[in-house]
Amino acid sequence: MEMGWRWDFAYEILPKMLLATFNTIIAAGVGYAIALVVGLFFLLGQRTPFKIINFINREIVEFIRSTPLLIQLFFVYFVLPQFGITLSAWVCGMMTIGLHFGTYLSEVYRGALEGVSKTQWEACRALNFSTIYTYRRIVLPQAFPIAIPGMGNYLLGIFKDTPLLSTIGVAELFHAATAVGGYNYRYLEPYTMVGIIFLILSVPAAMWVRKLERTVNVAQGKTKQ
Amino acid sequence: MSYFAFLAEHGSTLLLGTVTTLKVLICSMILYVIISMIFGLMRLSKNLVIQGIATVYIEFFRGTSLLVQLFWVYYVLPFFGLSLEAFVAGVMALGMNFGAYGAEIVRGGILAVPKGQWEAAHALNFSSAKRIKRIIIPQIFPIILPPAANLTVELLKATALVALVTVVDLTFEAKQINAITWLSAQCFGTALLIYYIIARFGLVPFLRWLEILAARKVGRGKA
Numbered sequence: 001m002e003m004g005w006r007w008d009f010a011y012e013i014l015p016k017m018l019l020a021t022f023n024t025i026i027a028a029g030v031g032y033a034i035a036l037v038v039g040l041f042f043l044l045g046q047r048t049p050f051k052i053i054n055f056i057n058r059e060i061v062e063f064i065r066s067t068p069l070l071i072q073l074f075f076v077y078f079v080l081p082q083f084g085i086t087l088s089a090w091v092c093g094m095m096t097i098g099l100h101f102g103t104y105l106s107e108v109y110r111g112a113l114e115g116v117s118k119t120q121w122e123a124c125r126a127l128n129f130s131t132i133y134t135y136r137r138i139v140l141p142q143a144f145p146i147a148i149p150g151m152g153n154y155l156l157g158i159f160k161d162t163p164l165l166s167t168i169g170v171a172e173l174f175h176a177a178t179a180v181g182g183y184n185y186r187y188l189e190p191y192t193m194v195g196i197i198f199l200i201l202s203v204p205a206a207m208w209v210r211k212l213e214r215t216v217n218v219a220q221g222k223t224k225q
Numbered sequence: 226m227s228y229f230a231f232l233a234e235h236g237s238t239l240l241l242g243t244v245t246t247l248k249v250l251i252c253s254m255i256l257y258v259i260i261s262m263i264f265g266l267m268r269l270s271k272n273l274v275i276q277g278i279a280t281v282y283i284e285f286f287r288g289t290s291l292l293v294q295l296f297w298v299y300y301v302l303p304f305f306g307l308s309l310e311a312f313v314a315g316v317m318a319l320g321m322n323f324g325a326y327g328a329e330i331v332r333g334g335i336l337a338v339p340k341g342q343w344e345a346a347h348a349l350n351f352s353s354a355k356r357i358k359r360i361i362i363p364q365i366f367p368i369i370l371p372p373a374a375n376l377t378v379e380l381l382k383a384t385a386l387v388a389l390v391t392v393v394d395l396t397f398e399a400k401q402i403n404a405i406t407w408l409s410a411q412c413f414g415t416a417l418l419i420y421y422i423i424a425r426f427g428l429v430p431f432l433r434w435l436e437i438l439a440a441r442k443v444g445r446g447k448a
Binding site (some may be wrong): 062063065066067068069070071072074075078079082098160161162163164167174178183187188191192194195198199202203206 | 284285287288289290291292293294296297300301320372378381382384385386387388389396399400401409412413414415417421424425429
């Protein structure tokens with residue numbers, strides 16, 4: 001077996017890898033969309049006035065957050081069929097990622113809502129605004145910018161965790177690299193290319209999120225320009 | 226097969242796996258703390274070369290996926306004549322990846338020490354090494370420990386990935402038992418529970434204790 005980097009092999013597998021990159025981006029996007037919605041449900045559970053629901057909600061969030069995503073994937077993928085629910089690897093993966101990161105996003109939402117000053121609520125009450133109106137016109141427009149950096153970070157987090165989906169057979173970038181590597185018995189080029197593709201996509205995205213964070217901090221008056 | 230029968234038959238295997246998971250956790254924790262300290266300080270160096278090396282390291286490890294790094298260390302390094310044992314490869318990848326995240330925390334912690342402390346140390350004619358070692362480092366612990374605690378729980382969760390490069394840890398054992406018995410709910414459920422118990426009743430209280438200790442050391446805690 002030839003040692004060292006082989007450009008011809010790298011060119012040969014490049015189209016396959018780029019196609020799989022597309023799948024990775026879709027997986028990250030769909031997983032993120034689900035997580036955004038799931039996060040809202042956990043947020044609701046946290047803010048309802050019923051103590052018992054708060055408690056159950058908190059325990060569920062704690063449990064999901066302190067166990068590995070990998071085993072959660074296995075759990076959903078292998079256990080649901082035992083109850084007669086057979087889902088494709090894609091659906092299982094998206095659901096699990098959505099649930100896992102939904103717990104993180106609910107914390108981002110909570111932090112953002114608590115970041116809105118209490119006096120805003122008091123002012124709205126003094127003006128006799130309804131709760132819905134207060135949320136829609138006063139609180140959410142102020143909370144949203146605070147949540148943006150956290151939300152951006154978790155989009156990146158999901159993107160970087162999509163390779164885990166390959167363990168249950170979702171055909172994303174890492175899965176393609178393993179398949180190509182196994183078929184040709186050369187792992188150097190495929191895995192290195194995966195690393196480079198990840199870098200190309202996530203480093204600019206991370207910079208953009210950091211820039212957003214700075215902009216938000218300035219707008220909030222936390223730091224000077 | 227009842228759950229207790231399952232535990233009686235496979236409990237000891239899962240426990241053995243748990244021991245390996247804990248070993249991976251402790252080793253990679255030590256490695257990541259050392260790397261974060263070194264690169265966090267390098268990141269703040271005035272020397273542009275040192276600062277550049279640290280920045281590239283941090284961006285590289287934060288920009289790619291941990292699983293990719295793990296597989297790269299285990300499957301690609303042998304192409305360059307460096308074959309590592311699975312356990313060593315796992316600990317190295319975990320330590321280097323989390324070290325990059327930790328370095329950013331350390332950097333933030335150092336920047337958060339009030340400027341007056343630096344100036345006072347300067348006024349007292351401390352050398353720059355002594356200033357860092359005696360004045361700044363002791364003060365950063367109360368600042369960096371809360372985010373570091375979050376990171377360490379993430380590390381515990383990430384140790385599950387080493388099973389994919391054939392380290393026989395809790396995840397690996399759970400997968401094996403699943404492949405033999407097809408009792409998926411029992412074996413993955415038990416594995417999830419064990420991870421949860423380690424995090425909730427072991428790691429988190431330990432890190433809280435460290436936080437209290439650090440706060441007390443600089444006279445901020447309740448005696």
